[in-house]
Amino acid sequence: MIGEFALALFAAFYYLPWIFKGIRDYLYEAPYYKKLPGPKGLSFIGSAFEVAVGEDTTAPLKFWLKEADKAREQGHDIFTVTAMGRHIAFPLSGESVKFICESNEEILKGKDYEFLRPWVGSGLMLSIGKKWKDRRRALTHVFHFTMLEGYTMTFNKHARVFVDILSKQSGTVVDMEIHLKRLSLDSALNTTMGMDFGIQHNPKHPYLASVDIFTNYAQRYNNEPHMWINWIWYLVYSREYNDVLKKLNDFSIEVLAKRMESVRKGEVDLEAKYKPLIDIFIALCNKGECTYDEVHYELNASIFGAHDTTSSTLTWIFWCLATQPQHQQRIYDEMTEIFGDSDRDCTLEDLQEMDFTERFMKESMRVFPPIPTVGRELMSDFQMGKYLLPKGSEIFIAPHIIHHNPDVYPEPWKFDPDRFLPDNVIERNPYDFIPFSAGPRNCLGQKFAMHEMKIIMSHAVRNFVFTTEHDILDQECKVEVMCKPSLGCHLKVEKRK
Numbered sequence: 001m002i003g004e005f006a007l008a009l010f011a012a013f014y015y016l017p018w019i020f021k022g023i024r025d026y027l028y029e030a031p032y033y034k035k036l037p038g039p040k041g042l043s044f045i046g047s048a049f050e051v052a053v054g055e056d057t058t059a060p061l062k063f064w065l066k067e068a069d070k071a072r073e074q075g076h077d078i079f080t081v082t083a084m085g086r087h088i089a090f091p092l093s094g095e096s097v098k099f100i101c102e103s104n105e106e107i108l109k110g111k112d113y114e115f116l117r118p119w120v121g122s123g124l125m126l127s128i129g130k131k132w133k134d135r136r137r138a139l140t141h142v143f144h145f146t147m148l149e150g151y152t153m154t155f156n157k158h159a160r161v162f163v164d165i166l167s168k169q170s171g172t173v174v175d176m177e178i179h180l181k182r183l184s185l186d187s188a189l190n191t192t193m194g195m196d197f198g199i200q201h202n203p204k205h206p207y208l209a210s211v212d213i214f215t216n217y218a219q220r221y222n223n224e225p226h227m228w229i230n231w232i233w234y235l236v237y238s239r240e241y242n243d244v245l246k247k248l249n250d251f252s253i254e255v256l257a258k259r260m261e262s263v264r265k266g267e268v269d270l271e272a273k274y275k276p277l278i279d280i281f282i283a284l285c286n287k288g289e290c291t292y293d294e295v296h297y298e299l300n301a302s303i304f305g306a307h308d309t310t311s312s313t314l315t316w317i318f319w320c321l322a323t324q325p326q327h328q329q330r331i332y333d334e335m336t337e338i339f340g341d342s343d344r345d346c347t348l349e350d351l352q353e354m355d356f357t358e359r360f361m362k363e364s365m366r367v368f369p370p371i372p373t374v375g376r377e378l379m380s381d382f383q384m385g386k387y388l389l390p391k392g393s394e395i396f397i398a399p400h401i402i403h404h405n406p407d408v409y410p411e412p413w414k415f416d417p418d419r420f421l422p423d424n425v426i427e428r429n430p431y432d433f434i435p436f437s438a439g440p441r442n443c444l445g446q447k448f449a450m451h452e453m454k455i456i457m458s459h460a461v462r463n464f465v466f467t468t469e470h471d472i473l474d475q476e477c478k479v480e481v482m483c484k485p486s487l488g489c490h491l492k493v494e495k496r497k
């Protein structure tokens, strides 16, 4: 008891400057927010329990869409909320979100991202200013066409393992979410670390368990708004949270040490045409452009950025596939045109031919965007169209809101891949479709992800038919860090003859 009291006292003192800053920021921001559209609620706490996930993980997205509709009816292009002292603005259309996406100055990530910092460090994902610019420039070529060619081999390899595993379950109902998660973790680890960890064959791999536990903590953080107050989080969860962080960090430190040893022995060629991310970072270190200590954080960031995002997106894509047999057949026909009845690997050229498949995937990401929000914390007062937002407040770029804007997408819940026909795309503001965010700080792995997902689709649809008795909208979107289907994704998988 005395120990806990002492710990609480220590935490309170430790976080005192943070508490003062919170109060000062709140007092500065509140007068601006009084004048902006959106639910007012209690002061300070505001709509925290609607914005946060809480017990019903489908509630926040419903709340956002409801508030978005209300604000649009009143002729506004944003709505705002207060939540545990935080002030947050949600742009409602491509027109208004463009201001923040295009800004080269306002690129500081939102307050929620602090949760990730002990895992992903202060590199590309969370830095700003010169450090971010240099790191972004150094890594942009990783996702260049030539490098993607190399990753294509890796994607094909893991997609084949996925097909083998599903083949053994043909005729049964399969939990696709689990299999897609293992598949995308295999790909992310292989392209990042340069090693095949075989997670699909070894689902008890400790790294997978640690990633799951970490995601679970992120989920608790989302669920419980009082956890946004750092010292409460520290008191309740710090021990277990630090424990899992240590495991995740030890893993990448160990892999990095082994790889550097291989480089020293001349077993790895840092000049190779195709190389995993780890080699690119080791080369940067050798040139003095980053420290070895930073590398394992960048590797963690890449795995984090690449795996849960891709697997959640794919889960929705497979859901859309199984619930719409007519589109599934059309994708199969497109694959047959490209591959005939061959089981060969996909090449980069094949991917360019997958017109309908791409439109279908984009429509899946429009209706069910995998990332609920991307936050920005304003470093200066910011004019977003006709709205002046105060320094220190946040903007949530929410694809879910932008993608369901009925003024841009009539019948927004209707699934129609033709919305992505070139003539229709040209009619829209480019910021009306932002699953990868947009602007200078958009997703660096966008092409990489699209290639990977198309390759997986191509192997899956050539080999299987996916069905379910559900309708597409039987699912709701729940927020579990990513947006996930509330019913999971249990599909009947049958091998094609």
Ligand code: HEM
Pocket (backbone or CB within 6 Å): 124, 125, 126, 136, 302, 305, 306, 307, 309, 310, 313, 370, 371, 374, 435, 436, 437, 438, 440, 441, 442, 443, 444, 445, 446, 448, 449
């Ligand atoms: C379908 C899968 C993916 C989706 C939906 C997605 C989406 C996003 C989004 C919304 C952001 C935030 C951008 C912002 O702050 O404005 C982001 C950032 C990022 N993503 Fe992705 N991502 C995906 C896959 C990947 C993959 C496969 C990689 C790497 C191989 C990757 C690497 C990154 C990086 C490095 C950033 C940080 C960029 C920066 O801050 O400059 N992503 N992603």
